[in-house]
Amino acid sequence: MAACVARGLGREGILPGGAVSTRPDTLVAEEPLEIRLGGKPLAITMRTPGDDFALAAGFLVSEGVVSRAQDVANIVYCSGATDDGSNTYNVVDVQLAPGAPLPDITLERNVYTTSSCGLCGKASLDAVRTTARWPIADTPPVRVTPELLAALPDRLRAAQGVFDRTGGLHAAGLFSPEGHLLDLREDVGRHNAVDKLIGHALRSGRLPLSRTILLVSGRASFELAQKAVMAGIPVLAAVSAPSSLAVDLATETGLTLVGFLRGGSMNVYAGEQRVDVYAGAPDGGLTR
Numbered sequence: 001m002a003a004c005v006a007r008g009l010g011r012e013g014i015l016p017g018g019a020v021s022t023r024p025d026t027l028v029a030e031e032p033l034e035i036r037l038g039g040k041p042l043a044i045t046m047r048t049p050g051d052d053f054a055l056a057a058g059f060l061v062s063e064g065v066v067s068r069a070q071d072v073a074n075i076v077y078c079s080g081a082t083d084d085g086s087n088t089y090n091v092v093d094v095q096l097a098p099g100a101p102l103p104d105i106t107l108e109r110n111v112y113t114t115s116s117c118g119l120c121g122k123a124s125l126d127a128v129r130t131t132a133r134w135p136i137a138d139t140p141p142v143r144v145t146p147e148l149l150a151a152l153p154d155r156l157r158a159a160q161g162v163f164d165r166t167g168g169l170h171a172a173g174l175f176s177p178e179g180h181l182l183d184l185r186e187d188v189g190r191h192n193a194v195d196k197l198i199g200h201a202l203r204s205g206r207l208p209l210s211r212t213i214l215l216v217s218g219r220a221s222f223e224l225a226q227k228a229v230m231a232g233i234p235v236l237a238a239v240s241a242p243s244s245l246a247v248d249l250a251t252e253t254g255l256t257l258v259g260f261l262r263g264g265s266m267n268v269y270a271g272e273q274r275v276d277v278y279a280g281a282p283d284g285g286l287t288r
Helices: 052-062 146-158 163-166 190-201 224-231 244-253
Strands: 005-014 022-028 031-037 042-048 071-079 091-096 111-114 171-177 179-188 213-216 235-240 254-263 265-272
Touching: 031 052, 042 052, 052 071, 052 091, 052 190, 052 224, 071 254, 091 213, 146 179, 146 213, 146 254, 146 265, 171 190, 179 190, 190 213, 190 224, 224 244, 235 244, 244 254, 244 265
Parallel strands: 031 091, 042 111, 213 235, 235 254
Antiparallel strands: 005 022, 031 042, 071 091, 171 179, 171 213, 254 265
16 A cells, blocks of 8 residues: 555745745645554554554564464454544554464553654663564575665665655665565655565565565664564665664674665675675775
């Protein structure tokens, strides 16, 4: 499902010379999504409507709740989500399959996420360090060249249909080691875009994603590194900076973390064994 956009909103623009122009504009939609697990509230995220079931499934993978398509019995929109009984399509309920362990849903786990920061409500760093179902053990190891990595942002940007109309969405792209785009998801929150990618992979039985490269627009936060690790992704690249905790997690888990992937230059912060540095970098722009 494509991401939603809101049309027909007025915008006034000031042109050179002080002239004022008024015309309709297209903006990306942002609405809350409540994720319930077995009927109990688990999290609320501000997201771009679309791929909501994949978003919920990917979120549960990132939280260590599920790891196989068989773990999920059903995902539905909740009718009667408002006082008048109407369906807002902003509440989804995930029912786990019989035998799948139901986690303890406490206030510590019950989180509110925003489009910018993701899981801001975690009680502590230890609560975020969930145990990965699949250690990053790509055998043989994925090997990529600096030239291939440098080409990925342009390939991602060329595939962003909604961004072209709104300029307001983050993207997450899944690539093969040869640089082929396997999947692309957009959302007002970069963490949501990654969850949508991972959720699609879960529902189609493709986890772990051990032979893939994840590219995200914007920065690489701890949370995005965690999501990559939880899905078994060996390489995470970002067009902007990583956080110190993202580097720490990548170093601990063996994740290859690349940041500042722009215009042919890049920094490799962890897992440099997967980057063929001897192949050289465009314009000599590889930093380790």
